[in-house]
Amino acid sequence: MIRDFEYFAPKTLKEALTLWDKYGDESKIIAGGQSLLILMRQGLVAPEYLIDIKGVSELNYIESDSKKGLRIGALTTHRTIEKSPVIQDGFIVLAEMERRLASIQTRNWGTIGGNICHADPAGDPAPVLIALNATLTTASLKGERNMAVEDFCLDYFETALEHGELLTEIQIPAAPPHTSTAYTKFNVIESDMATVGVAVSITLGSSDGICQDIRIALGAVAPTPMRAKQAEAALRGKKITDNLLKEAGEIASTEVEPISDMLASEEYRRELVRVLVRRVGKEALARAKQA
Amino acid sequence: MSKYSVIGTRVNRVDGPEKVTGSAKYTFDMVLTNMLYGKILRSPYPHAKILNIDTSQAEKLIGVKAVVTGKDTLGKKQGIWRRFPELCDEEILCREKVRYIGDPVAAVAAIDEDTAEEALDLIEVEYEPLPAVFDPMEAIKEDAPQIHAGVELNINVTRHIEWGDVDEAFKKCDHIREDQFKCSSQAHMCMETHDAVASFDYSGKLTVWTSTQSSYYIQALLAGMLGLREGDVRVIKPHTGGGFGSKFELDSAQFCASVLSMKLCKPVKIVLTREEEFTATKRRTPMYYYLKLGAKKDGTLLAKEARVITEGGAYTGMGATALYLTGFFSSFPYKYPNYRYDGYRVYTNTAPTSAMRGFGAPQSVFAGESQLDMLAEDLGIDPVEIRRKNGMTPNYEVPGQAYIQSCGLHQCLDEIEKHIKKRGKLPPNRGIGIAAYGFMSGGIFNWFDTPYAFSAAIVRINIDGKVDLFTGACEIGQGSDTTLSMICAEELGIRLEDIRIHAGDTGICPPDLGAWGSRETLMNGNAVKMAAADAKRQLMEFAAAKLGANIVYDMDIKDRWIHLVDRPERGISYFDAVKEAIRGKDGEVIIGRGHYTPHRKGMISPAYSFGLQAAEVEVDPETGRYKLINVTTAHESGTVINPVGIEGQLEGAIMMAGGYGFCEDQPMDEGKILNPSIADYKLIRSLDMPETDILEIDTYEPEGPFGAKEAGEGLTNPTAGAIGNAVYKAVGVRINDLPITPEKIFRALKEKEKQGKKSK
């Protein structure tokens, strides 16, 4: 049962920030509400004030620039990202990830910003954004801050947002040449949340096929989405072979801190990481060769 | 060219227009004047004494109209096995003790749901937690806590089925296998949760609208629990959002709403939340299976022994029937010369286990068909061949137990064999597994101890020829309204649109035991056919008189035309005949009456339907994840009355039974169900659903109306077994405990690899 609350529907970012600053701990921000309303219906979250920012249209946009890359407003819905020609052209992995996120109904109303701020360790977007080397901007009445998406999630359902701060934009840098990203998540029911999520981004040297850079981002295997940095190190600067990918998978499976729960045991999650890092790495490599 | 005009045709459901327009009203939608909303307080402990319940604070909350506890009831216990009072062990509103997490202890009626929910928090219950036991293997030990007074070792029910001499027979076998299996629980997950609107009026009559599979059972049980005359309780079934076995016992929503309404003389509505639905309604019976199977080296089965322990949960419910049926159907669909079954239902401090579509047979088929495939492999015999060698045939007597008239199992085997050949050589890591089954068409037993015929129907023909069909049968989605209307129309020789069915209202319909045990088509179908035949006979008397034909000619009605069979052009329209008949009866409408109770058909079922299912899966050997590619079923159910209905039942059964094998589970920790939400209870959605195909098999069952028998429950028997066999064919590992998850397959593959390395 949802407890009564006072409701505000600011139309501009400035109004939203003012309210958020004023009511702070006694309030909650709602955008798409696809996560928040579940918690409120179950009585787990019961704010006195609810600040509905879904109508702050200035935060709903996708802008692309060949030099600067992609900028996505925090209130862009998952479905908009999924269907965006700009994203399908230049950052298809984002569309692929969105397509497997929950259901169409959820994607029609839920926002990417809301998802990132919910900070569910099994969330689909975060590993992909981290693999894409994404950054984000937060704003408050005091000004703006920028940070890597990787640094934004601090713990289970906890972000680096400070008092009065809202997430406003996600930036994905233009990919260097011969770069591509692939993603998959493991589940039993097709549209289910991730038991394990893996995103790999590979940048190859133009002539020599050597892996210039690699980012392996994992979800649902730690309290926050994480990078498998040791696994990356095993591949960076080398020519990637099947054996190396296999090794990277092995290493990554030791870096993660998964839990055992109803979906899977800790050991099984490690095994999935081992297999999927290798597979997704192979896919990313193939895509990078064509990029 | 079909000899039938209505049955066997593809028709739109009679309740279709209401459902597709959203105008169908369910109990969930009901709003009555002055209606209050109820909520139930449930035990957080799996086993505890109730020391005291203080409702005073809750009663003071503005908007709360009443708070009731067990003290406000007559303190009776009820159960559906009324013939055996010791099995009627459930008070619903507990007075002295709670026996599972979710056991009700109090209920509130308030002006709205939010207030009622708030009031629950204000009820203070003092519990004295008792030691609890969750596993039947533990509960059966000497030192286990006793859950029901006087029930030693928590053994609630035992069942024994035997013929021949298995011990002697095993000595003659060339090959014997012993295997163990664990069958999990499953939630019905009806889209409409349990709900009820109860309205007690000042004349002392109670009316209850509820989502139910049996208005009659609810009427009788409520009357007993509330101290009312059965005739003063009227249960009405509005459109109902699914049942699957969960809704023919008296539930907490119905009982608590009634108790509250009787106190206030106002309507009270209770709708269980999805969480309550998962935790506090009954569920499929988990079973520990031990099977011993013996055969000659040519594959002839000589003996089978089954020992089963079931997790009973806190109360009996229909669990005794599930215990019996799993043992009975463990002998299906093969001719065992020697068979022995011993079943034990053990109380545990978990949510009660009871009836769910298949009723113990999905469990027996999973275990039995897995083992049979293993035996076949041991002997080097093809899985279809071993089934063919031993499969039941028409007019077979299960020694001392049951007589099977029609049986199309062998045709099913032939069709599936063809299907498997057509699939051709499969790519690596893909496999097709089969499972055979036979299931009842309506249970007999009469453990409810009803004095009524099992099914009854009344047909009333009005002056304009429109027919009102009154039946207690309950449409829960399975299509009984349409199927029964079709039978009525066929028998009367008129059209489906001439029939209007009134079903599931105890105030106006004759009693029917309800929609469970696959009985509506056969049992209620027979009653409807008889009632229609009775009305037809009365009509024909007047038609015959009117036509005055030579006595050698007999007459019939087809498509609203009453005619001489040999001279069809001579006749009278049905509509004219109706007018004549009613005038001839001094203005009285034509009433036809029918009923059906299977006599001299044994105690189990008057007929059985059979089938064989092939499931094709593809496994990813590195992760164990697998996809259900195709499920093809050859099912014989006698004459097909409602083909669209049967297809729907089959595809729906595959989703549910496939889910039982593939993903559905209710893991528990200390009696607490860990996944009481749809987000966490995994079930098959459209992207996970395999291709499905039905292979038509032609049979005729003399006991059924127009030769029909069931198609709804039998279809849930085979899928888990077929999936298990398919996974084995695909990647060579056997999972003997349900559900068959990727992790289990992965671990089994790793183990197999290790064994392989060891033996090198």
Next chain:
Amino acid sequence: MKKELRLTVNGQPYELYVKPKTLLVEALRDHLGLTGTKRGCNESACGACTVILNGMAVKSCSILALQAGGGEVLTVEGLARGTELHPLQKAFLDHGAFQCGFCTAGMLMSAKALLGENPKPAKEQIKEGIDGNICRCTGYNSIIRAVTAVAKGEYKEEK
């Protein structure tokens, strides 16, 4: 404190006063009496409450009524024109694409939204389109057949 909510439902404008915590599904069912849309869970997982808001399929249990303010909602009650059923409704009838009927309103709205965005969907896209809706009775395949039939043009919409 109740707030004013103006929205159009099935082509009709409405003015309601609702508590902010009111969900869209509650506004539709309890305030407007449009009980065709159902609720089957408390965790946004079953899809029974699906309606079309501003042209998009959404779960009405997961949207505050106030968030739909100024918007256009289409529920199952808005599909038929008088007694003339929508092609999807006719197809569902002909293909037996429902049994107990409790998920049907949501299913129809998801199907309508899908065809609105993509009038000729492939089978896989239809499956995706209804994947957010659970049906416990039909096994989905009859629903897919019904939607396919409409997409193929087997049911002409009356103008």
